Amino acid sequence: MNPKDNTVDAIAPEHQGTLLVSCADRRGLVAALAQVLHGHGANILSADQHRDGTAGQFFQRIHFDIAELLCDRVTLQRAIGEVAERFGMRVRLSYADYKPKVAIFVSQYDHCLYDLLWRQQSGELRCDIPLIVSNHETLRPIAAQFGIPFHYFPVTQHNKSEQESAEMALLDAAGIDLIVLARYMQILSPEFVKHYPHRVINIHHSFLPAFIGGKPYHQAHERGVKLIGATAHYATASLDEGPIIEQDVQRTSHRDAVEDLVRKGRDIERAVLVRAVRWHIEERVLVWGNKTVVFE
């Protein structure tokens, strides 16, 4: 027998399940979930949990192998549902043989888009990218390079509402699971954002909450900070204030003009955005209030 056979990577996607759980904290939660999975023949590969004492909340992510499941998926779902009901849990059950459908929104900057497409193509991001939406024509050639349909929705003060409706129709028809704002320079309406709760990831080019709003690199240069950063967060109705998924920074100095900050910032933006997207599609992120629990 090949010693690699029993590594996680060697487990076929159709045998891998992930359960995300959150609920008010109480005794016996871990044992109850371990029991129901074990009892149905699912083998726990890894489990992470977190207790937020202040909020009195419990969070868990269980990754399991269903190769020797004693029942079908529907029965497992029902059994987990019963435990969930008993304990008042919110649960999300998913299987690795389903690839989430991701739509990318862009404007004129190409660095985040390139990196997302390259990583998806190389297999690093396990998702499908059925479409790209933009309010500019600029990046259409890149979409073409990667063979992805590009949808142009020019937005003006007057047509924003209709354009967003058209976008939503497009997204819903394509069964989109996640929208990634890859430096999309157009503010989405609260209605649009609410339509996709915790399903829109934005990249902001500062280490929030510093430099909220427009032109953060100019603000950073003005203030003379020694670090610049980027923040990936779920979009909410309050601009730049949604739950933070990931942040990172890079050193800067007096030598850096605004243009240098923009250049250095591109590397952080794309790195931070890609990590957030990967964690989301690998079912590693839970939201509670305005904060995230990320089971890396």
Added chain:
Amino acid sequence: MNPKDNTVDAIAPEHQGTLLVSCADRRGLVAALAQVLHGHGANILSADQHRDGTAGQFFQRIHFDIAELLCDRVTLQRAIGEVAERFGMRVRLSYADYKPKVAIFVSQYDHCLYDLLWRQQSGELRCDIPLIVSNHETLRPIAAQFGIPFHYFPVTQHNKSEQESAEMALLDAAGIDLIVLARYMQILSPEFVKHYPHRVINIHHSFLPAFIGGKPYHQAHERGVKLIGATAHYATASLDEGPIIEQDVQRTSHRDAVEDLVRKGRDIERAVLVRAVRWHIEERVLVWGNKTVVFE
């Protein structure tokens, strides 16, 4: 009820237990351990596990609350022992009301010693430090500052064996759980090291396996590397080759002379060593072959 009451920090040390487990991987391990703890009234606060597919090994750390334990500790120990026997597990059970006893070995550099003592004094390191051993008198005043007995064992080519015997007698009499070589510039004999398996932590001043052996900063300067580092590892009979617990690096440049590397290196050495010691005394480290599993 105060919402902070149920945070981990609010749990009294005498109510906190930690179970470290390793064994050949097989189905049902997670469920079996969750069940035995739950069944005896222990509440799982957090659990981390790791499967090493290549080695076919399973590792787990469970942190639990015994405030409402339905039995005494001896009974719990026995119940866990039965599960362990059934599954062929190696287990280690400990409680936070026992503070590990740590001996620090030093020579003439004070930076690691200072940091360990300051952090122990400030409560960051939950351990007792009943004694300091040195082959030089240099750091006796620092031991005095912190009120810790200082034992001087000058080592020569001829007396090494007797001195080590005397050191072992001292350590064993004091019930030492962990020996920290905080830039101790004297090679310990294989016999000494074997007497404390995975209980001697050394700090090496390079990012191993680069620059094994003496004068690593000189070697680094000679080679012209752009990073210097430090490595905390368990001491074994093979010098600088024991299981690595933690490593870190810092940037350097052509401007740094050997003396600058030494200065910069001090900060990494003490940071890396302190992290390794903290993880060890918080029962976060498991060794398998020549590698460590660290449940941070």
Added chain:
Amino acid sequence: MNPKDNTVDAIAPEHQGTLLVSCADRRGLVAALAQVLHGHGANILSADQHRDGTAGQFFQRIHFDIAELLCDRVTLQRAIGEVAERFGMRVRLSYADYKPKVAIFVSQYDHCLYDLLWRQQSGELRCDIPLIVSNHETLRPIAAQFGIPFHYFPVTQHNKSEQESAEMALLDAAGIDLIVLARYMQILSPEFVKHYPHRVINIHHSFLPAFIGGKPYHQAHERGVKLIGATAHYATASLDEGPIIEQDVQRTSHRDAVEDLVRKGRDIERAVLVRAVRWHIEERVLVWGNKTVVFE
């Protein structure tokens, strides 16, 4: 001749001079300064310069060897002064045989104090520390450990003005060059701060401008950021808004309670503060407007 003889470290402090220059940018500045130093027998060891195009300003730091100076220091000073006048330069000339006198202000946290004292004692910080000021008695024993006079100035709403006057008298009598607020938890009056322009360094426990004001770790926890940081800056009349000298961050996660942020933050605070203090006393920092030029 020993090849190490001509390294900077081998140059005696009394032979090392540093010239800091800032002025409106124009042609010929670099050549004029190189010429006047060379012409008087000073040998340039290193020189850094910076042009801020937006501000139209020129900044330079020249480190030079005066072992073979053809004149005395007064004559060199006068010659540099003539160049400075011709080009409208602000200049600061200093020699390494003068050790700046640093006063440390503390309250109840000891981590920054310990690190400053240890590094000064070990020779890493080339300065004298003639006195420690505090509004609490808590850290008097540490001052005693290191043999440094400790001055207790309890501050209330009613006596603040007199206490600050007494502090200023003390500082001025001791010829203090730099005041380091090492987690001093008492806001200094604008009058006090203005008395020491760009000579008071404060450490703020967030990556400014995020989390200005009180309890930044609580604010950070509330916002759910994935990084925490610290900022060393010159104190000005506007709280937390002075010129930033240095910043750094560390990763955090949902697992970190406020207490964990405080603990992790201590390491960043002391590291950032020490770097800022070192750069200041090594004459590496120039201020322009609300920003710094740091010639590392």
Added chain:
Amino acid sequence: MNPKDNTVDAIAPEHQGTLLVSCADRRGLVAALAQVLHGHGANILSADQHRDGTAGQFFQRIHFDIAELLCDRVTLQRAIGEVAERFGMRVRLSYADYKPKVAIFVSQYDHCLYDLLWRQQSGELRCDIPLIVSNHETLRPIAAQFGIPFHYFPVTQHNKSEQESAEMALLDAAGIDLIVLARYMQILSPEFVKHYPHRVINIHHSFLPAFIGGKPYHQAHERGVKLIGATAHYATASLDEGPIIEQDVQRTSHRDAVEDLVRKGRDIERAVLVRAVRWHIEERVLVWGNKTVVFE
């Protein structure tokens, strides 16, 4: 007048010159070079220098503006040449209106290639990339995407010498200034490497000198290191032992299988390689012995 007009970025490439100097250290070097540039109307924008005390060597990089040069480039070159001869300097004079010609060598991994091409296309790397060489056909489509000629040279044990000759003929005909081995999995002969002294940059996927030779990620996994890294260096006849230009690392843990190290490593490899290439083409790297001086 626009205040941005005098920033470096606003200076036209044809007005920007760079002078790289190295020689035995002696007095008056800085002043002599400043004088000859100033005397001919070149305005020094920035200058970095380094003295290596052990080697007794002096290194300098001067970036200057020739918009108001009082002579032509040939005369300036001659004047600098005279100073160089007087002081025994090796000098390299270049102007920003010449774009270095870079050839990229690849095999089957695309991550470094993509990043280099994207950054060159976006203007971040100021160079031309007239051709790509490969010993596999795999990446031809990417070359096509970016419109760059792709030359396939399959190498076997028997044809290596002829193939290298053909490659050299191609490179020399195209006037290639720099060869970038972007994960080129074929060892170049010493003859090939010697033909391009300090003009071949290789990326090695470990923090050298750790894990020299083949399969460094496997070696790293085997040793259980907590950091993986990458090293960009000039290729020399001794494999993996040439002068290091840049290195970086990323944390890893027991959770990372070899495949994870490979994935994480890709990000470091491309980042490190791109920095080294940028510094080389911006004339920021000097080699002395087996070490580099990098004026960032």
